[in-house]
Amino acid sequence: MSNFIRLLKLCKPHAGMLLLGAFLSTLTVLANVGLLAISGWFLAAMAAAGIASVHMNYFTPAGVIRFLAIVRTASRYGERLITHNATFLLLSEIRVSVFSTLSKLSNVDLAMSRSADLVSRMQDDVDALDTFYLNVLLPIIVALISIPVVMLFMSAYNPSVALLCFTALMIVGVLLPAFLGHKFSKTAAQEREQSALLRAHLSDSLKGARELALYQASDKQLIECDNANRDYNQYIQKRHSAVANSDGLTLLITQLTMLGSIIILVPLVRSAEIANVELAMMSLFVLASFETVLTLPNAFIQLPNALSAAARIFELEDKLGKDTPAATIRVKNQPLGIRFTDIDYYYHSQSKALKEINLTINAKQKVALVGPSGSGKTTLINLLSGLWPTQAGKIELICDNQQINLNTLSTDNRFELLTIVAQQHHIFDGTLAQNLRYALPAATDEALLKACEQAQLGPWLSQLPEGLKTRLGTAGRTVSQGQARRIAIAQALLRDSAIIVLDEPTESLDNHTKHAVIDTVMDVMAVKTVITITHDPALLNKMDQVIWLEQGEIRAIDSHQSLLQNEHDYVSLVTRF
Amino acid sequence: MTTKPRPDRAQQIKLRAFLKQYSHSGSRLLKISILLGTLNALLMIASCYLIANAVHLVMFADKQLDDITYLLWPLAGLILLRALFLALSERISHYAAQKIKTAMRKTLLAKLNRLGPIYSEQKGHGATLNTLHNGVEALHQYYANYLPSVAYSALIPLAILVIIFPTDYKAGLIFLFTAPLIPFFMILVGHKAEEINQQRWQQLSVLGNYFFDRLNGLSQLKLFNATRRELNNIAKISDDFRTSTMSVLKVAFLSAFALEFFATISVALVAVIIGFRLFFGTLDFATGFVVLLLAPEFYLPLRQMGTHYHARLEGISAAADMIDIINAEEELPAAQQKQLTLPIKSVCTNQLNFCYPHSNEGISNINLHFPAQGLIAFVGDSGAGKSTLFDCLLGFHLQANSQVLINNTPLSALDCQSWQQHIAWIPQQPTLFYMSVADNLRIAKVDATQAQLEQAAAKAGALEFIQALPRGFNTLLGEQGEGLSGGQKQRIALARAFLKSAPILMLDEPSAHLDSQTEKLINNAIVEYAKDHLVMVIAHRLNTITQADTIYVLEQGKIIEQGTYQQLCQQQGKLWQLSIAGATHE
Numbered sequence A: 001m002s003n004f005i006r007l008l009k010l011c012k013p014h015a016g017m018l019l020l021g022a023f024l025s026t027l028t029v030l031a032n033v034g035l036l037a038i039s040g041w042f043l044a045a046m047a048a049a050g051i052a053s054v055h056m057n058y059f060t061p062a063g064v065i066r067f068l069a070i071v072r073t074a075s076r077y078g079e080r081l082i083t084h085n086a087t088f089l090l091l092s093e094i095r096v097s098v099f100s101t102l103s104k105l106s107n108v109d110l111a112m113s114r115s116a117d118l119v120s121r122m123q124d125d126v127d128a129l130d131t132f133y134l135n136v137l138l139p140i141i142v143a144l145i146s147i148p149v150v151m152l153f154m155s156a157y158n159p160s161v162a163l164l165c166f167t168a169l170m171i172v173g174v175l176l177p178a179f180l181g182h183k184f185s186k187t188a189a190q191e192r193e194q195s196a197l198l199r200a201h202l203s204d205s206l207k208g209a210r211e212l213a214l215y216q217a218s219d220k221q222l223i224e225c226d227n228a229n230r231d232y233n234q235y236i237q238k239r240h241s242a243v244a245n246s247d248g249l250t251l252l253i254t255q256l257t258m259l260g261s262i263i264i265l266v267p268l269v270r271s272a273e274i275a276n277v278e279l280a281m282m283s284l285f286v287l288a289s290f291e292t293v294l295t296l297p298n299a300f301i302q303l304p305n306a307l308s309a310a311a312r313i314f315e316l317e318d319k320l321g322k323d324t325p326a327a328t329i330r331v332k333n334q335p336l337g338i339r340f341t342d343i344d345y346y347y348h349s350q351s352k353a354l355k356e357i358n359l360t361i362n363a364k365q366k367v368a369l370v371g372p373s374g375s376g377k378t379t380l381i382n383l384l385s386g387l388w389p390t391q392a393g394k395i396e397l398i399c400d401n402q403q404i405n406l407n408t409l410s411t412d413n414r415f416e417l418l419t420i421v422a423q424q425h426h427i428f429d430g431t432l433a434q435n436l437r438y439a440l441p442a443a444t445d446e447a448l449l450k451a452c453e454q455a456q457l458g459p460w461l462s463q464l465p466e467g468l469k470t471r472l473g474t475a476g477r478t479v480s481q482g483q484a485r486r487i488a489i490a491q492a493l494l495r496d497s498a499i500i501v502l503d504e505p506t507e508s509l510d511n512h513t514k515h516a517v518i519d520t521v522m523d524v525m526a527v528k529t530v531i532t533i534t535h536d537p538a539l540l541n542k543m544d545q546v547i548w549l550e551q552g553e554i555r556a557i558d559s560h561q562s563l564l565q566n567e568h569d570y571v572s573l574v575t576r577f
Numbered sequence B: 001m002t003t004k005p006r007p008d009r010a011q012q013i014k015l016r017a018f019l020k021q022y023s024h025s026g027s028r029l030l031k032i033s034i035l036l037g038t039l040n041a042l043l044m045i046a047s048c049y050l051i052a053n054a055v056h057l058v059m060f061a062d063k064q065l066d067d068i069t070y071l072l073w074p075l076a077g078l079i080l081l082r083a084l085f086l087a088l089s090e091r092i093s094h095y096a097a098q099k100i101k102t103a104m105r106k107t108l109l110a111k112l113n114r115l116g117p118i119y120s121e122q123k124g125h126g127a128t129l130n131t132l133h134n135g136v137e138a139l140h141q142y143y144a145n146y147l148p149s150v151a152y153s154a155l156i157p158l159a160i161l162v163i164i165f166p167t168d169y170k171a172g173l174i175f176l177f178t179a180p181l182i183p184f185f186m187i188l189v190g191h192k193a194e195e196i197n198q199q200r201w202q203q204l205s206v207l208g209n210y211f212f213d214r215l216n217g218l219s220q221l222k223l224f225n226a227t228r229r230e231l232n233n234i235a236k237i238s239d240d241f242r243t244s245t246m247s248v249l250k251v252a253f254l255s256a257f258a259l260e261f262f263a264t265i266s267v268a269l270v271a272v273i274i275g276f277r278l279f280f281g282t283l284d285f286a287t288g289f290v291v292l293l294l295a296p297e298f299y300l301p302l303r304q305m306g307t308h309y310h311a312r313l314e315g316i317s318a319a320a321d322m323i324d325i326i327n328a329e330e331e332l333p334a335a336q337q338k339q340l341t342l343p344i345k346s347v348c349t350n351q352l353n354f355c356y357p358h359s360n361e362g363i364s365n366i367n368l369h370f371p372a373q374g375l376i377a378f379v380g381d382s383g384a385g386k387s388t389l390f391d392c393l394l395g396f397h398l399q400a401n402s403q404v405l406i407n408n409t410p411l412s413a414l415d416c417q418s419w420q421q422h423i424a425w426i427p428q429q430p431t432l433f434y435m436s437v438a439d440n441l442r443i444a445k446v447d448a449t450q451a452q453l454e455q456a457a458a459k460a461g462a463l464e465f466i467q468a469l470p471r472g473f474n475t476l477l478g479e480q481g482e483g484l485s486g487g488q489k490q491r492i493a494l495a496r497a498f499l500k501s502a503p504i505l506m507l508d509e510p511s512a513h514l515d516s517q518t519e520k521l522i523n524n525a526i527v528e529y530a531k532d533h534l535v536m537v538i539a540h541r542l543n544t545i546t547q548a549d550t551i552y553v554l555e556q557g558k559i560i561e562q563g564t565y566q567q568l569c570q571q572q573g574k575l576w577q578l579s580i581a582g583a584t585h586e
Helices: A002-052 A059-104 A107-112 A118-130 A132-157 A159-207 A209-214 A218-270 A277-293 A296-319 A377-385 A411-417 A432-437 A445-454 A458-462 A481-494 A511-524 A560-566 A568-574 B009-021 B024-060 B065-115 B117-123 B125-167 B169-178 B181-216 B218-223 B227-279 B285-307 B309-327 B386-394 B398-403 B416-420 B437-442 B450-459 B463-468 B486-500 B516-530 B542-547 B565-571 B574-580
Strands: A337-346 A352-361 A366-370 A392-399 A402-405 A418-421 A499-503 A529-533 A545-550 A553-558 B347-355 B362-370 B374-379 B404-406 B423-426 B504-508 B534-538 B550-555 B558-563
Touching: A002 A059, A002 A132, A002 A277, A002 A296, A002 B024, A002 B227, A002 B285, A059 A118, A059 A132, A059 A296, A059 B181, A059 B218, A059 B227, A118 A132, A118 A296, A118 B181, A132 A159, A132 A277, A132 A296, A159 A209, A159 A218, A159 A277, A159 A296, A159 B065, A159 B125, A209 A218, A209 B117, A209 B423, A218 A277, A218 B024, A218 B065, A277 A296, A277 B024, A277 B285, A337 A377, A337 A529, A352 A377, A352 A392, A352 A553, A366 A377, A366 A568, A377 A418, A377 A499, A377 A529, A411 A418, A418 A481, A432 A445, A432 A481, A445 A458, A445 A481, A481 A499, A481 A511, A545 A560, A553 A560, A560 A568, A568 B516, A568 B542, B009 B125, B009 B309, B024 B065, B024 B125, B024 B285, B065 B117, B065 B125, B065 B309, B117 B125, B125 B169, B125 B285, B125 B309, B169 B227, B169 B285, B181 B218, B181 B227, B218 B227, B227 B285, B285 B309, B347 B386, B347 B398, B362 B386, B362 B558, B374 B386, B374 B516, B374 B542, B386 B504, B386 B534, B398 B404, B423 B486, B437 B450, B437 B486, B450 B463, B450 B486, B450 B516, B463 B486, B486 B504, B486 B516, B504 B516, B516 B534, B516 B542, B542 B574, B550 B565, B550 B574, B558 B565, B558 B574, B565 B574
Parallel strands: A366 A529, A366 A545, A418 A499, A499 A529, B374 B534, B374 B550, B423 B504, B504 B534
Antiparallel strands: A337 A352, A337 A392, A392 A402, A545 A553, B347 B362, B347 B404, B550 B558
């Protein structure tokens, strides 16, 4: 319930639009109900008047019918426009709120909140909330307003019919769908699981196609897929069967209610307590009144889904602590050294990713981090970036014999001093220029072109017909790994920060490009403090110092050359064919 | 969500024919479902008659409740039957969709199997997986909802007309008079609703893609300190999309407005005309009431069909990917009965050439002769043709099969499976299937005993850590299974290969930096195996190369050097350059 209220609060800025949509929606429903009921009455009255050969004012009801028909159509049009507009407004609100929450959380909170991939889960959750207004909130508001109105009119004619009808409406519109919604929220998790399982099996068959062929196990894998498919289908069928049952039941209740109201009303017509023409009207009125709950079942079925999606998003929001204390010191962008003191890091209580790292990197020094995968290189960089909070020990910046704890800096200041090119470099959906400007928003086109040139993107760029305006990413041109790497380097070159971290900068570059990239980087970054994660001898050769990590500990700090001469393990580590 | 363009009209006709063609496994069920749905409509018409007559008798013939029970009891019966038919019809149509989906998935998988691993690699595993999983699921609504709704939109109005005509031809005429509106509606729904749907969903998906793309790159935005700027971007882009979409929708909804308007006006028109006929006594009330009750039902199926248009588009779009796979050309080799005779005495290639279509990459003029045992290493830059050579040797490139000779018989003259079953193969990133460790190993040997599993694992240096897993050999692996390190996965794959104990082991060494202990372990296991088997390895590590009996160095699809490590180092050629790059200044 509290999540529902929090969701409503999120809707608050657009309450006017949302309510206007709801009002038009209600108007449509009521006009429709009125149209049917009055048509019934009109027909009966005309027939009665015809039989009794009395004159009848048929202009008014015929006019009302026409009027209601027009109101219904017009308000339906308005409703569609307004509700869609409101949905878009809310959608933007939700996305901005989710994005701002996620961007404030540290990556550790994000990673540890769930084992499965956070982003894909987030996608489902945001999608579920996108339609919260249209599918959940709107039908509820419409029912809340229109049911009392309809009931008021109906009870004016006959309270017991109204009571019968109200009970039926509650069963069809609330009880039945709430039951289904409750049931589905339980089975939805299982359905998702089965779906993921099927996906895993299908993915195995594709990725492992060669192995399966060579081990003559393709047929066996086909059976595995078929079984997973069958299990998944069983869950889907269960859901559809439940909906089918509920549809049948709804039809049964709706029709029986009309039958019941006829049975209630017939003796009253006989005893002349109500006019005979009202029988025709009431039977149609009862039937039409179910329009008020037409979209309600879907709302209640989706409600648990929307609420659990909201709960997960709010849960992340609640993780946001109090704002970090305002930074007291501001460090200028000047040559800086880094000192790691007694750094420990645990993923969980058993596995230690870093053990007592003590390390000093001087200003303008060029150092390399080497070590097998899992030795703690990336963890160390994540701690330096602040994306992961330090658990034990401290990281300090050294300038002019002063030592400043990195944690006392504001995020803005920290990233002004620090540029990190991660190994998993994301190319955003947008133009090349847009991608580059993420590094430096104010950069001129000339600056962008220069950075591209320095990063050896020149030849590639010159053959792109749209140049910097070429669209990249999911909906654009695909870039090779080597190109992505060089785009990342161009971004790093644009940012004029004192410390630069490059994770595998020369990976997937051909020999010629590699050397050119290394030369420019060393040239442009001569006055910077540079940390590279690399095993490339060509780059290691240029480094002042190599820090060799193994199993979270520093195994050696020395120059590349002397390590090559003294450590056989090091030679095998950096020699790759 | 997808941003790929929707198929145009001509393509849609082709795709719908395709979807019809592949629906045979459920088409009978679908027909039954439609039959039940139509029966439901017929009963609905009957119950309208009963209601109208009952109301008529009470209102104008002074009948009491007891007098009309003979109408009300059957009415209750009809209602019950209708509820039953409706539920059954829905269940069956969904069941039919399941059957069709299952058959489609099976057909696609079987076809992909026949096409071989290279087809889906070229198309991208991700795209193919999406077609197999989400794509096939997108067909559900198409078969379960859209197809029946098309049938109903023709059958139900027709049924209403046929039944109402004998009762009162004038009422029938009113329907017939408004009936020409139906094709008009059809066209409106057909063209316009489709446009609305297309625009609405495409806009939404573009917006969604933008948002989730930024979410995917969130860490990077943080590193660039760009999250606040991006927040403004998201708000702005959402708002731009809203404005542009709304201006489209304003116009697009007009067609829906017209449809609603005509349907509503028609019903109102029917009511007014009948009202006057009743007034002048040319029609009895029961008939008039029936017509009024049926009027909305007459137009309902059409309006419902409009609501399933999105399902239709999704289904058709998904079908476009499927048709690609199903129509892909298979290069089936002529079935060869000839089995490979054991033992394998010689494996060689004679003028082996292979080039990928639409690219210059490939291998050319490769002449190799492999001994029955020993460690053979292949070295070269990425793109030099090592993997292509391996694929040719494995028999995955059919054009090259005649240039690969086993015991002096070309591979093209042999049953390829009889060759492949003597090879164990480990790629750079071995696939651990979504099953237990034991079942993963048993892929290589279905009837392996526990002792054999343990023996193979021990040989690969994997026994210790497998036994330390929470459920030992029964631990579930795969995407959602136990998290294993790269080195551990490698060792399980090695154990799988050893279990097969094939005369030939081919492996693509992982280029990732495993810790030195694991590297040594794997290295020793391979060298040991090479003593009495043939081991071919795409080598990345110094240790592997120094211990190889022969090293082949590839460059641009050709073999440029061969020999032992010592020999090649003395030649001071390519291999020497590669191996000393780490050791000296340039």
